[in-house]
Amino acid sequence: MIELRSDTFTLPTEEMLEAIPLAALGDDVYGEDPTVKRLERLAAEMLGKEAAIFMPSGTMANLASLMAHCPRGSKVLVGNETDIYIYEAGGAAVCGGIMYEPIPTQADGRLLIEDLEKAFPDDPSDPQFSLPALITIENPHNRMGGKVLPLSYLAEVQAFAESKGLPVHMDGARIFNAAIALEVPVSEVAQYADSIQFCLSKGLSAPVGSMVVGTAEFVEKVYRLRKMLGGGMRQAGLLAAAGIISLEKMVDRxxxxxxxxxxxxxxxxxxxxxxxxxxxxxxxxxxxxxxxxxxxxxxxxxxxxxxxxxxxxxxxxxxxxxxxxxxxxxxxxxxxxxxxxxxxxxxxxx
Known part of the structure; x- marks a missing residue:
């Protein structure tokens, strides 16, 4: 069978399978798994961020990120064709009390600045309105055909967000694909977002896992939320060992x-x-x-x-x-x- 439904069907490489039983282990909920810590340092370094945290899935990674950024009752601005809005079971609303504000998605995956602007009330002091707390973008954009957002556009979104005093979260499940397409280091793509989620288990071929990267303070919030959501995995170094090989060996291919x-x-x-x-x-x-x-x-x-x-x-x-x-x-x-x-x-x- 030729499998083209998704890159989530990738199988771990022989090198990954050999590394898994040899991984040094500890209890990651206590922050003591050395292999997980090594993976987290590597991910943070590659994306040019202060810290990273290993998550069981991209869905949990995005959910914990949104909950870390957004107070209950606030809004997250999210594209109406994004995975966060369509494929993640409304988790931010259910678990975080966060309102989704769907923004029209352009054919190339962009959310127009003028459309983002419309999500802000004319009078933010009016208590009737839920206030935006976060802007999310998806890069590359899955439902728009794997389109890569230009660096110039990412800079535009970042400047707009800063003008509104809001952070930007990038659902970068395939962010390394974006970097390869743009022919730039992945850190150049990541610099325009305050936090990023990316998957190890898609094109990078690890069996399980995603990463969240951002500031050390932000990652500490995600760490607590991961525990709340049931994502503490104890001797997770068994999985992290494969993730290390993903980042060291599977990017260029x-x-x-x-x-x-x-x-x-x-x-x-x-x-x-x-x-x-x-x-x-x-x-x-x-x-x-x-x-x-x-x-x-x-x-x-x-x-x-x-x-x-x-x-x-x-x-x-x-x-x-x-x-x-x-x-x-x-x-x-x-x-x-x-x-x-x-x-x-x-x-x-x-």
């Missing part, structure tokens, strides 16, 4: 995933009945099936039966995500499977 994504898009665009978003910037390809008689459900099912796993991700679009478990040969085979599925349907309809 993300460029291969980007190349494979572009190869997939180029192949799909040659197939009649497929409409492809050719602006492929990272490891995500979006396309639609326009062939007569096909719903996205039928197409996905028939591709699966032929050996290709893909999935719909909003508005009837199909998403394919390249990763370390997918080779160039797999990409070429996937293109042939799509051709075969459409050709078979055409023959049957005749």
């Amino acid at each position: 993300l460029a291969d995933d980007h190349a494979n994504a572009r190869r997939l898009a180029a192949g799909l665009t040659q197939i009649e009945g497929i409409e492809v978003d050719m602006d492929v910037q990272t490891n995500i390809v979006f396309f639609r099936v326009s062939a007569a008689g096909f719903t996205w459900q039928r197409f996905v099912e028939e591709c699966q039966q032929a050996g290709l796993n893909i999935a719909e991700l909003g508005h009837g679009r199909i998403r394919a995500v390249t990763h370390s478990g997918v080779t160039q040969a797999d990409i070429d085979a996937a293109i042939q499977i799509v051709k075969g599925v459409l050709a078979k349907a055409e023959v049957l309809s005749v």
Whole structure:
């Protein structure tokens, strides 16, 4: 089976599996796991922040970050197409008493400054209004096709946030993909946000875990919230050992995933009945099936039966995500499977 549903399907490398049983361990809830502490120092250093904390998942990492930034009853400004708003079960509202203010998302993943401005009441002293406490951005932007936010735009958002006295949180689940696409160190992307969440378990191929980075004071708040949310994992060095290899060995190879994504898009665009978003910037390809008689459900099912796993991700679009478990040969085979599925349907309809 060629697995293109998500880069969360990556499997740990042999080096990770060898490192796990050799990890030095302690109780991380007490702050005494040396392997976790090493991972946290490495993550903070790479992103140019004071501190970092190892989290069980990206969802918990974002939730704890929002709760650390936002008082109960305040608002978080969040794109209406972002993962935080759509795929994280309303956690900030349920657990943090935080109101989501959805902001229109542009095709390239940006939230326009004028749209952010509209979320602020004309009279902030009016007690009727919930006040904004945080601006969130997603980079790269998943549902917008893995689009990377330009550094100039990140600087613009940062300046706007500073003018309002608000912090910026970046959901950077694939922030290393953004850095590779921009050809800059990841710290250059991270400098425009007060806090960042990024995943070890997507393209970086670790089995479990995400990181939150920011100031030491902020990370201390997240540490307490992690405990509250049930994220203390005791001898977590077993998992952190794989995360260290993710950061030391798996970053540069993300460029291969980007190349494979572009190869997939180029192949799909040659197939009649497929409409492809050719602006492929990272490891995500979006396309639609326009062939007569096909719903996205039928197409996905028939591709699966032929050996290709893909999935719909909003508005009837199909998403394919390249990763370390997918080779160039797999990409070429996937293109042939799509051709075969459409050709078979055409023959049957005749």
